[in-house]
Amino acid sequence: MTHSIMLVESLGVQNWTYILVGVTFAIYIGIAIWSRASSTQEFYVAGGGVSPLANGMATAADWMSAASFISMAGIISFAGYDGAVYLMGWTGGYVLLALLLAPYLRKFGKFTVPDFIGDRYYSKTARLVAVFCALLVSFTYVAGQMRGVGIVFSRFLEVDINTGVIIGMLIVLFYAVLGGMKGITYTQVAQYCVLIFAFMVPAIFISIQMTGNPIPQLGFGSELADGSGTYLLDKLDGLSTELGFAEYTEGSKSLIDVFAITLALMVGTAGLPHVIVRFFTVKRVKDARKSAGIALLLIAILYTAAPAVAVFARTNMIETVSNQPYANVPGWFKKWETTGLIAFTDKNNDGLIQYVADASKNELVIDRDIMVLANPEIANLPDWVIALVAAGGLAAALSTAAGLLLVISSSVSHDLIKKILKPTISEKGELVAARLSAVGAVCVAGYFGINPPGFVAAVVALAFGLAAASFFPAIILGIFYKRMNKEGAIAGMVVGITAMLLYMIKYKLGWFDNVLPDKSDWWFGISPEGFGTIAMILNFIVSIVIMKFTPEPPKDVQEIVENIRIPSGAGGATH
Amino acid sequence: MTKSNAKAYWKENIRYVLILLLVWFLVSYGAGIIFKDALNNIKIGGFKLGFWFAQQGAMYVFVILIFVYVRLMNKLDKKYGYDA
Numbered sequence: 001m002t003h004s005i006m007l008v009e010s011l012g013v014q015n016w017t018y019i020l021v022g023v024t025f026a027i028y029i030g031i032a033i034w035s036r037a038s039s040t041q042e043f044y045v046a047g048g049g050v051s052p053l054a055n056g057m058a059t060a061a062d063w064m065s066a067a068s069f070i071s072m073a074g075i076i077s078f079a080g081y082d083g084a085v086y087l088m089g090w091t092g093g094y095v096l097l098a099l100l101l102a103p104y105l106r107k108f109g110k111f112t113v114p115d116f117i118g119d120r121y122y123s124k125t126a127r128l129v130a131v132f133c134a135l136l137v138s139f140t141y142v143a144g145q146m147r148g149v150g151i152v153f154s155r156f157l158e159v160d161i162n163t164g165v166i167i168g169m170l171i172v173l174f175y176a177v178l179g180g181m182k183g184i185t186y187t188q189v190a191q192y193c194v195l196i197f198a199f200m201v202p203a204i205f206i207s208i209q210m211t212g213n214p215i216p217q218l219g220f221g222s223e224l225a226d227g228s229g230t231y232l233l234d235k236l237d238g239l240s241t242e243l244g245f246a247e248y249t250e251g252s253k254s255l256i257d258v259f260a261i262t263l264a265l266m267v268g269t270a271g272l273p274h275v276i277v278r279f280f281t282v283k284r285v286k287d288a289r290k291s292a293g294i295a296l297l298l299i300a301i302l303y304t305a306a307p308a309v310a311v312f313a314r315t316n317m318i319e320t321v322s323n324q325p326y327a328n329v330p331g332w333f334k335k336w337e338t339t340g341l342i343a344f345t346d347k348n349n350d351g352l353i354q355y356v357a358d359a360s361k362n363e364l365v366i367d368r369d370i371m372v373l374a375n376p377e378i379a380n381l382p383d384w385v386i387a388l389v390a391a392g393g394l395a396a397a398l399s400t401a402a403g404l405l406l407v408i409s410s411s412v413s414h415d416l417i418k419k420i421l422k423p424t425i426s427e428k429g430e431l432v433a434a435r436l437s438a439v440g441a442v443c444v445a446g447y448f449g450i451n452p453p454g455f456v457a458a459v460v461a462l463a464f465g466l467a468a469a470s471f472f473p474a475i476i477l478g479i480f481y482k483r484m485n486k487e488g489a490i491a492g493m494v495v496g497i498t499a500m501l502l503y504m505i506k507y508k509l510g511w512f513d514n515v516l517p518d519k520s521d522w523w524f525g526i527s528p529e530g531f532g533t534i535a536m537i538l539n540f541i542v543s544i545v546i547m548k549f550t551p552e553p554p555k556d557v558q559e560i561v562e563n564i565r566i567p568s569g570a571g572g573a574t575h
Numbered sequence: 576m577t578k579s580n581a582k583a584y585w586k587e588n589i590r591y592v593l594i595l596l597l598v599w600f601l602v603s604y605g606a607g608i609i610f611k612d613a614l615n616n617i618k619i620g621g622f623k624l625g626f627w628f629a630q631q632g633a634m635y636v637f638v639i640l641i642f643v644y645v646r647l648m649n650k651l652d653k654k655y656g657y658d659a
Binding site: 303565 | 581584585588592595596599603604607608609611615619620621622623626627629630631633634635637638640641642644645648649652656657658
């Protein structure tokens with residue numbers, strides 16, 4: 001054995017993690033310095049000259065958050081078929097985005113989503129409502145990201161979670177404040193490369209191990225590599241029912257709820273301000289369409305691999321621990337036990353681990369995040385692969401956080417200060433305001449990352465419902481229904497977001513009743529996660545009814561609508 | 576002339592969008608959710624078909640749909656002289 005291999009092997013997970021995280025952070029900072037923003041146009045929309053490929057990569061990184069990277073495969077591995085709501089929900093929204101929103105918003109040529117709402121509905125009130133919705137959606141989302149950064153740091157580098165959050169804040173602060181959208185775009189391109197590599201390498205390794213097929217998307221539908229001739233999925237279905245769980249490929253949610261959640265997530269995705277603004281950064285309308293396609297292609301690489309990882313990890317996990325003596329568990333089990341993510345209590349004192357569906361007999365509690373974080377260790381992959389997962393998780397969390405912070409800062413400096421409070425502000429003054437709001441937003445996000453209110457985790461998933469209930473109908477009607485006026489749009493947004501908030505508070509947080517109401521109380525059997533669909537329909541109905549009784553929009557606004565429907569002549573964004 | 580040109584362009588655009596969204600709906604809500612149980616009786620390799628649509632197939636079709644839309648619209652832009 002040569003010396004270099006010895007050296008590589010003796011480095012250990014810890015040092016590999018320092019090296020990989022250090023190198024990727026140095027790259028992000030280097031890009032930030034190279035791509036400083038010098039005008040508000042560069043700060044808000046990267047000068048409007050980003051190529052479709054770069055924008056597609058940036059959108060993909062912007063989109064895939066700590067939740068996509070760390071938690072999604074784990075959620076699926078516990079939910080089985082039901083996990084499809086996230087897979088279809090978080091990808092199908094891009095079809096809506098590409099066909100119904102992105103090209104028209106690009107032609108419209110402004111900086112922010114409230115910009116569109118404010119101009120299309122010729123109203124400061126509409127703009128204010130939109131700013132409120134954008135801030136609400138973005139803050140609930142960003143708090144979760146900062147927490148994700150802290151968790152990755154603490155698990156892999158054994159620093160305190162809070163120290164991790166602060167390191168993450170400083171990095172994001174540096175490139176978001178310096179570079180604005182321009183800096184964020186090019187760091188996100190790098191972050192996409194890091195996160196997709198980090199996700200796919202372990203997935204490919206494990207797919208080869210278990211099925212002999214190097215493509216995970218095919219591997220989880222293949223026969224096992226042990227020569228038994230059994231399909232992996234059949235085996236997992238068997239293991240699941242043996243332990244008392246639902247059959248993996250069947251799931252247990254009701255059809256209407258699966259339907260509603262999927263639709264809420266799709267429509268919410270298409271209405272998320274930090275995703276929409278990415279399409280303001282390309283040059284032409286045709287580039288906006290194309291980059292939506294590239295973004296979804298790049299996202300789908302991870303999203304189609306995630307259900308495969310879920311199956312591999314679940315099968316591996318059950319096989320490794322189920323009915324095994326606790327004394328013989330592998331090293332990773334002990335290591336993750338100390339983090340509290342795995343907990344074993346020997347209820348019947350037989351020294352064996354009983355992992356079963358029946359809660360009174362089950363002895364093992366597994367946090368779903370482990371399925372991605374510990375997956376390489378469970379499969380005995382080399383140290384550098386384990387370290388890679390840490391770098392990938394950080395890339396995913398940081399890229400999303402930066403995109404959200406930009407939406408928050410531009411909502412404040414552009415929509416609130418420039419368009420409402422102080423229209424006389426100079427270009428230079430607005431740029432300073434934008435940077436200061438970014439600093440403020442990072443501090444607030446960091447605060448929530450360090451002191452997470454108990455409801456953050458519960459609420460992050462609902463950011464989609466909020467976006468679906470507020471922006472999506474207002475934007476769609478603004479483009480496809482010339483007659484839609486400000487009265488209708490404002491009433492629709494207010495009713496939609498209020499309904500969503502109330503349902504969420506009642507059925508997700510339980511603040512109205514002191515206890516969380518039972519599932520049987522849900523309207524039409526629809527969970528809070530799926531209620532965005534109902535709130536969106538309410539928004540559409542209210543908008544259209546109110547519009548029928550109020551005057552039609554002024555002629556010049558109707559001309560704007562006709563103009564955004566034609567793709568040619570999309571200039572740079574203007575004030 | 577330009578007004579009627581714009582109108583005809585918009586009409587064709589809407590037709591494309593509706594057809595593509597129909598496919599979008601059929602592969603996800605149709606094959607992946609509503610008809611999942613029926614499709615699960617068919618197996619392709621180790622995959623039950625309904626499960627495969629929900630966790631794989633729908634996503635592949637989504638990607639294809641956007642690229643088909645890009646192609647159709649680029650052609651349409653040219654036809655109506657909006658590709659400048």
